[in-house]
Amino acid sequence: MPRNKLKLITVLAGCLALVVLILYTGGFLDLGKIAPGRVEAQTTAAPQGEVVKARRVELPINYPAVGTLRPISEIKVESRVPGRILSLKAEPGQMVKQNQELVVLDSREYQAKLEQARQALIETQAAVQLARSEHQRIKRLLAGQAATQRQMEQATEALDGALARQAQAQRGVEQAKVALDYTRVTAPVPGRVLKRLAEPGDLALPGRPLLIMEAGRGLRLEALVPERLVSRVSPGQELTVELPAQDRRLVAKVEQIVPSADPATRTFVVKANLPEAPELFAGMYGRLLIPVGRRPAVLIPAAAVQMVGQLEMVTVKHDGAWQRAMITTGRRQGADVEALSGLRGGEELHIPAGGHAR
Structure with missing residues (x-):
């Protein structure tokens, strides 16, 4: 009889432990766990530095129309007479003056x-x-x-x-x-050589380009815009251009919408002029951002975000105490960055003295 009683007590204890484990893992028991996205308060004193608020704003929703950077003024250098090419005196990327000798024919x-x-x-x-x-x-x-x-x-x-x-x-x-x-082919205008289409020994013929050059330094993005969105774009409109290779954004002015759609892709070519920049080159990939709506977002100063290992952390005031919170950030917006999770907007954040953007 005592042995049966001991076995019963063991079974009841095991069942009780299982119930407690289920309640704990289900979150029904509060054993001092830290709320998701936060760590325990560090101090109630105001730390040194600047205090700012997370701002709830509306950001545009953009459609990225892909395109290519091309010269605003592209010139094809051709020979006016037929002849065998003896030498080419210009290389891609070379700046040339007007009437400078580029190609010599026999x-x-x-x-x-x-x-x-x-x-x-x-x-x-x-x-x-x-x-x-x-x-x-x-x-x-x-x-x-x-x-x-x-x-x-x-x-x-x-x-x-x-x-x-x-x-x-x-x-x-x-x-x-x-x-x-x-037989001496010269540069028609000052500019930069973009492509070399012939080599010594080739036969030059009128109408067959030998070189392609750009006049000046002006570039534009020629983007393919779906026909359903072309009504949102108009000449003279200023739009943002993304250059992923350089991780930068520029403001471009729409110069022209080619009034003919490609029947294969159902897209229109939109040409947007870019500001002059020496680090931009013809042929680079870019995206023309076309506004299609707006969405709510939370912005915070990028300097408020600190990296702890692979984690993005901010110091936030919660219930009168300063504590560390883990967040997830998105795209930079100038000096600010979008907080995708961990903040709702309106929270007070601390920027350490001499803090720098992440």
């Missing part, structure tokens, strides 16, 4: 044509001298009635023809000079 053929044109001019000049002498001779004979009017007309026609051929030969010389000059 000019031997054009030099030969210039010599031929000059020789033809010399021959026509000799023909003009001969025709003029004959014209003067017939004119004197006609005055002495030793030549007929018909001979005079023929001499005049011969002189006019010689003069016309001389003028044509002169134009040929000028054209040959111009063609020879075109």
Whole structure:
């Protein structure tokens, strides 16, 4: 009988322990646990530093329209005459001056044509001298009635023809000079070389770009905006541009909305001019942020956030005492940062003296 009683007591004790464990893990027993997101109060005295409040604000909800940075003014450098490329004197990224030599073509053929044109001019000049002498001779004979009017007309026609051929030969010389000059391809404007599309030994042809350069330093973002959102964008509007590679934001002004949608992607091209910055380059990836609504958010100074290991902590006043609280932050908003969890807004926060943004 005592053995059965002992077994019963053991079973009852085990059941009681199981019930207590279930109640504890379910949160029904308050054994001095710390509230989620907080640690126990450290002090009731005001710490040194600045006291600020978490602000509850409304932030815009943006649609990120992806795009590429391109020069505002892009120029294709081409040769005006065909020819074999001997050398290219510009590299991508190089700044060039107006009329600076960029490409040199084989000019031997054009030099030969210039010599031929000059020789033809010399021959026509000799023909003009001969025709003029004959014209003067017939004119004197006609005055002495030793030549007929018909001979005079023929001499005049011969002189006019010689003069016309001389003028044509002169134009040929000028054209040959111009063609020879075109074997030196120069920069049409001051700017920066973006791409090199040819190499020595290639055949240069009119209409085939050899280099691509930008005039000045102006860049713009050409973003693809879905047709359902294009009505929210207008020329002259200032929008934010994100550059993920540099982790920065810039304000851009919408210059143009291309009035034609891509039927494959159902998007419009929106061109937004960026402020000049030496660290921006054509071809970089960017996002044009298009406002589509607003949402509530809590903002706090970034300097109030301190990293404890991998945890983000703030010092917050709770029930008259200063204590540490764990929070989760989101995107920076200038000197502030968004608190995604751990704060509701209105709480007093402490910024340590000489505190810096995380």
